[in-house]
Amino acid sequence: MVRFLLRRVLQGVVVLWLITMAVFALFYIAPNDVARTLAGRQASPETIALISHRLGLDQPIWKQYLDFVWRALHGDLGYDYYHQVPVTTIMGAALPVTASLVLGAAVIWVGLGVTNGVLSAVRPRSVTDRSLTVFSLFFYSMPSFLLGLVLLYFLYYQLTLHGLAVLPAGGYSPLAGGLGTWLQHLLLPWFTLALVQAATYTRLTRGSMLDVLGEDYVRTARSKGISERRVVVRHALRSALTPVVTQFGIDVAGLLGGAIVTEQVFSLPGLGKTAVDAINQQDLPVIIGIVLFASTAVVVANIAVDAVYAVLDPRVRLH
């Protein structure tokens, strides 16, 4: 098992290395003036000269690349000339917002998706199954910006209009500023993100459960005279969760790089919104930082998923 995970980690390192090369090539070996690009549109010639020197643009390419990687490894993702702060400062402010949004929503969508999937699979083609399918497809086919706006219209606008100003129109309030206001600001974004995601998890869990419920070992479990609930949860769901874990890893990692639409709709200053703003402002160092962070998140999530497999499945663990 250790060897299996080690191999995965090595693969991850290689992938990250390729990504740094690609990012470096894209942004640094560009045909235009790198220093000017990095500095942003309104930079003065002095700033550009300073950046040229700081980045060692007079050095050979390989030296520049090594410096770039070396700095990134030490948590130095460069300097945001547009806002006059290090890129890590910008990202450090945005990450807790995105993390709060994504992890909170993840709890909801996994809970909802897996529960609904199991309920559907236990009685396939029943009224419950069909209603849950319709419910899922409804949210699945709904764009999240629309869902966000609908939620805002009813639960913010209409409630406020009727004197029930419980939920804010948007924005973020850090957890340190109080649990209540943190929840208030995140409730609608969570459900916007989670309802759309939950649909996928319902379908995934349902399919996977239907497969597993036909397995011989589920029949064995029933032949032992244990309760149907235990058969479904301990025997069937335990195995059926494997594809769910994979999907979960991919989704969380992908969203950690920025839940762009949801963050935009609710004006949450997370990584997604920061990235969009940076692109609009041609604020390259921030874009590079977020790209590197997002790819690292995906690579790490993949390794984590494999580790979870090993925990779940003794055939992987003891191999």
Add this chain to the structure above:
Amino acid sequence: MALLEVRDLHVEFDTPDGVVHAVRGLSFDVERGSTLAVVGESGSGKSVATQTITGLTRGARVTGSAVFDGTELLGASEETLRAVRGARIGMIFQDPLSSLHPYYTVGWQVAEMIRAHDRTVTRAMARERAAELLSLVGIPRARRRVDDYPHQFSGGMRQRVMIAMAVALDPALLIADEPTTALDVTVQAQVLEVMQQLQDRFGTAIVLITHDLGVVAEMADEVVVMYAGRAMEVAPRRELFYHPHHPYSEGLLRSLPSRGEPGSRLVPVPGAPPSLLDPPQGCPFRPRCPHAFADCHDQPPLRPVGGSPDHLSACWLPPSRGTTTGEVPAPAARELQEAP
């Protein structure tokens, strides 16, 4: 009264192609402490029939009666069935690898059976008992192996684990659905021996589903020959081997492989079994029967034939046929002589 009395069992499935009538009027008895072998071609309804009795067939229409130790099981509450399953009727299946949960240790799986029916047993006690059971069915170093996972065992050892689990609560009946089909020839005999020993020791009755007449010769007291969801012939083992009455049984016996190649599947008589969606009128074996005659357009009932009163056959041929011909297919005779 017999331990299990099945009467006129019918099982139907609704499928997109129509109603599959998998079991159509099956009756048989299992006596306490004895072995009933159920033989028949693939699709004849052996598994469906036995699994229906313990309520494991899902989404089927079931009629008839199955009285186990004085309790009617068909239509019984889930609670009643759960109390019987595992505790009073143990089951083992064809493929021991897929029948054991890959994510749990064998000890856990055996212990779960014990604790499912007696919550006063502690985890530690159940685990201890599991180790004893594994050792009882002949798993070497059982105490060390309770914490191993199914994939760490060989096929034969896995089936021993299944047996240990099935007999954990000393059930009155063990239903073994082709327990050796997925195993190597040499291992098959060992697994059968384990079952035989448990029966001798605890007086467990066994319903043994098999394709292998060699296994029947070795294990069975009584035999039910199934065809298209019905019993074609019910007879004591010797009676069936020496005086088969039904042409289908005859075909099976004639196809018995010689001693050198046991375990081969039954392909007894030319032709294929009838469709369960739209079965022919009259005797279901008629399209393949070399002796078919005019009467066979009516369905023959299961009736006593031959010398022994518990020898029944569903065939219109004269009852004396089995006894008078006295003709024993050579391979069958050999099997019987070598059987214990």
